[in-house]
Amino acid sequence: MKANRFSLVLGAAVALSGASVANAAAYLTTATGLGGSFEITGFADATPNSYRISLSNLDGVLNVNVPPTGQYKVERIGGFMIDYGGPTPVGAPNTAVWVPLGTVDASTSGITGSSFVYNFTTNTFTSDGVDVKGLTNTFSGSVNTVNMLLGAVFGPLANSLIGSGTLSVSHVLTNDTWVIDITENDSPLTGFNAVLAALDAASLQDGRIDGRFLANGALRFVPEPGSMALVGLGLAGLAALRRRKAA
Numbered sequence: 001m002k003a004n005r006f007s008l009v010l011g012a013a014v015a016l017s018g019a020s021v022a023n024a025a026a027y028l029t030t031a032t033g034l035g036g037s038f039e040i041t042g043f044a045d046a047t048p049n050s051y052r053i054s055l056s057n058l059d060g061v062l063n064v065n066v067p068p069t070g071q072y073k074v075e076r077i078g079g080f081m082i083d084y085g086g087p088t089p090v091g092a093p094n095t096a097v098w099v100p101l102g103t104v105d106a107s108t109s110g111i112t113g114s115s116f117v118y119n120f121t122t123n124t125f126t127s128d129g130v131d132v133k134g135l136t137n138t139f140s141g142s143v144n145t146v147n148m149l150l151g152a153v154f155g156p157l158a159n160s161l162i163g164s165g166t167l168s169v170s171h172v173l174t175n176d177t178w179v180i181d182i183t184e185n186d187s188p189l190t191g192f193n194a195v196l197a198a199l200d201a202a203s204l205q206d207g208r209i210d211g212r213f214l215a216n217g218a219l220r221f222v223p224e225p226g227s228m229a230l231v232g233l234g235l236a237g238l239a240a241l242r243r244r245k246a247a
Helices: 002-022 143-161 192-201 225-246
Strands: 027-041 050-065 070-083 090-106 115-119 124-127 136-142 166-173 178-185 208-223
Touching (some): 027 070, 090 208, 178 192
Antiparallel strands (some): 027 208, 050 115
16 A cells, blocks of 8 residues: 555656646746946956956846756847957847757755846836845855856857856845855856956956946746656655645
8 A cells, every 4th residue: 555655656746747847937037128337356366266246337127036946958038248348249149039058057045035126227126026225145056057147148258167066145236236246166267257367368457357238138947857856756745744644
């Protein structure tokens, strides 16, 4: 009887995970007319894995839906462009179809909320509907997840330099400024700091990257089958536990 119950639970998990994959909801990060000035510093000093991204004169809307921990296929649509004073602007060319960027193991901790809307046009910023203007927030996550996001903006230069490991992020958001401090907890020159160093080497070689940026597009995180299978097993396990308690 127990074996049959376990078989039913396992079968339910597999069926649930299969159905979840077929109908898996994607997690979107969208930018609508998001632009302004930026300055990135600290990547060329004695601690290149720690650097600061300062954004100012911001306009437009950024809508972020944070995916739960798991493995995701990442795709982008639209266009992202950065003019940093180098030979030519860099970015991701505009596209009307979803372009695959790769697969990442996403993980984050310390984030309060899962849906964020940053509207720099009206200076309203919310986390799951709660005002977060002026709030200092610190969280950690996987390096490859954040590097994939930044790499989508900085274009093909980042493709071979996406690192592994974890990072810590602390940021302060006000009306039209956003200061973000990042520490990559992996070996030097394997994360996004290497992309920054390469951009600096191609321009003024002054230890900073600054200029203007504009983003009109979206990134889509689509759960991979393995992640959804774990979700299915977990839900099926909870169902079995409830049946056991009821008995």
